Amino acid sequence: MRFRKSAWSELRPYGLLVAMMLGVCSASAWAASNTLPEPGPVRKVDVPVAQEKTLPNGLRVVVAQRKVTPLVTTTLYVKSGAEVDPAQLAGVANLSASLLVKGTATRSAPQLAQAADALGGSLSSGAGYDQSRIGITVTTPKLAAALDLVADAALHPVFAQEEIERERKQTLDALRVSLSRPDRLARLVAARAAYGEGAYGHSASGTPASLPRITRDDIARLHQTYYRPDNAVLVFAGDIDLDQAVALASKAFGEWKAPATPLPAAAATRGKSVLAPIIVVDLPGTGQAAVASVHAGIARNAAEYYPGIVANAVLGGSYSSRLNQEIRIKRGLSYGAGSSLDTRRDAGTLGASVQTKNPSAVEVVGLVLGEFDTLAHTLPPADELTARKATLAGDFGFGLETTGGLAGQVADLALYGLPLDELAHFVDKVQAVSGEQVCDFARMHLDRDGTTIVVAGDAKQFADALAKAYPKTERYLAASLDFDSATLKPVVVKPPAEKH
Template identity: 40%
Template sequence: MLARKLTSFIGSLAVVCGSLVPSYAQESPPAPSAPRSVKIPAVQTAKLPNGLKIAVVQRRGVPLVAVNLLIDVGAYVEEPDEAGIANMTASLLTKGTKTRTATEIAEAIEFLGADLNAGAGWNATNISLNVTSDKLAAAFAIFADVVRSPKFEQSELDLARSQALDGLTYNLKQPSFLSNYVATKYAFGEHPAGGTPDTLAKMTAASVRKFYDESYLPDRSTMIFAGDIDLVKAKALATRYFSTWKPSASKELIQSIITNAAPKSKPAEPKTPAGILVIDLPNSGQASVSYTKKMPNGRVDNAKGKPQADPGYYQAMVLNSVLGGGYSSRLNAEIRIKRGLSYGAGSGFGWRYGDSNFTTRAQTKNESAPEVASLVIDEIRKLTASSVDNDELVPRKSVLTGGFGRSLETINGLASAVSDLYAFGLPASELNSYIGRVNSVTDAQIRSFAADHLLGGSIIIVGDYAVFKNDLAARFPGVKIDVIKAADLDLSKDDLRK
């Protein structure tokens, strides 16, 4: 009797529970809500007599201040045989000054509860300070010291170089990292911003000092304050510590040597892919698959006589959100979710002043590398030929605008957004137009942009070539396949061979 009652109870419970289980799998995701308005504080500006520009975005309510010193010097000014010197110079700023050792700097910053960092990318160098507003004066004195009086001790350079070489030696054996480094030279005609084993080995304290003296100048710099600070206080701090910083002898800024984008005439549809480069890495556990394309569109358009955001920038951002910007993007849906060929697939743009670099990325088993490459090409072609309907386009725009709004809710995010604009000489008013310009991008513009700029790129595969050689040739008949053994690779050579 007890058994029958228990069975009956369990059966009833199952019916009740079953009725309570929501049918998530049978429902479409809810439509995105209306775009949130984003309140962006006004950017106030000033300029010191030596040319140092000051920008302040005041936001009260939280006692935090972020300071970014943006210097218009990055890897783009390096000679190829000095690749990595911009980032090395920046990284050594906090490793000792004329009055403080590296340990003393670290201990003082920690005592203040602050965060002090320096680094350089392709477009610019950035030295950042984050601190509570009541400790700003003390922390800013250290910030100014590392910028104005770095010592560049040979011992600190040796240590930094050793660490960089150890990391680089390890990473160049990883398919994904190696693919990125190879693409820099092969597809984009640049050199690695982080340097190569050869260029890092040749750096000296004297060469770092020379780079610093020639590049770290007030008339190439913008100091951005965000948070619990006003323009009067910001200018007073900058004046106290940076007014004696001497400008360059020539008033010509580095940015002036950068040419704007080439004329954007529509070319005939190029062969896609234009070619395939394989870096043969025997016995690698996985393969990295990338599609790479150099684009004539950059972050900036000078057509009207003054820098403004290139219209293609917003089209590219929305396009990328559809193609490879996140978990729900087409590449990830096709390669990971539908076929289980990778833990993740995506794409992105590396923005420059007058051009930019497009890359897709995925890591997979060696035997499935050709299939992944073929799927990437298919998805890019679809963008040029098929419509992106609103059911897909509206949510992908919401990913961008929502992320933008959230990023501006933090002091660091606000400082970073302003810094990004100043790095390209763009007006701060771009912040207010971002959401509107993203939402105005049309399906037709996406198709046109993809057809004009994404076709004709190259596939780069880093992996065990013997495993996928035959399948690769079968999937891409008539496409030239260039193979370089990883042991024969030389990143400083134009043909990448020793």
């Protein structure tokens, strides 16, 4: 589960337009309105408690019933994702999941899409870390037919070569665009710094080198190994009860058999980083620099989860949080600065991200580190804590308003081994977090010795000044990065010595 910046961050691409619109306000009007109103009382969130039953084949069926509208979201989750990609084959899990909707033994990709459209829905699939998924949202009367489509796509994909090549090309094209952006580059490098050679360290979507290496056999092998009922959870959210869901699931998935062989042993998800604490990625000619920090975080089921999400909310979880106040609002160095707490099954990260002008990169690095120190060593004021908790509660309630949002939250509980009534206690647990707990969390997870800072941009405008301020700096040319390597450098394989 990932607690990122709130919905305001979605407006960042329009930051200049917003700034121009705000410019029509007079200075006196701004001064008169620059005191924020007190947050209102926390709104009670009505959360259905999920119920579950496991089918004889091992498939776990989880249902969150809410009869507000005649809609149901159903999603099949396989409890394996990008972390099971084989070495040098980053992207296999994502390709395998994406191709589920591209044709089965009895339906072509267009036929699958047309069948879903006739039901008023659309099949979607993909993979992240810890899970692969395929699902659909339809009206209640159409659910049985929709679930048959989900089962057909999940259990009987053909992985046609032409569809593989089309998906590979689309993924490579999107990846090349991403790697031309300093923010995306910085995040990828930061992930390597956080996880090293661990299974969470590579890009879930693959790399420019790994994607061309992936064969149909690789894709089919991953599907055969991990797509099994005793490694899956079928989630329903909306206008359906447990008995109805179990009956539908038994019909659609009852013949799915678990193999006698156990799942492969899980690889270590976090390895030791071999990268410098300050990393410069040179992207010559780019107009902005991206600053990304990363620290070792926590697993989703960690005891300090709630102090962690409150600490993240104070640091950079919303427009009014500290990073954005200091970097954007006070100094105008960015259109937005924020942080995110990414919690996974076995590990996680706490990170911050800012985009700024190249010449401002060094100043922004100092400001980010300063906010880390302040949060770790100074109790947050009570009114600030109250406001950030209110934001968390509001975002939580907003995220549950759709059946898709409810299904996603319930799936997190099931995938990460948490009690199914956890959502009902979310707001109370957030409210119970103290300022001391926030400081304790920050001291443990924002320590400078455990911090990696990545700055991606036009290095000639900031690299020398950055190295002067932070001597333990290493520089890379963006075009030379090898994202399949924990060192970010190509692995040189020496030819065998000739025998004489």
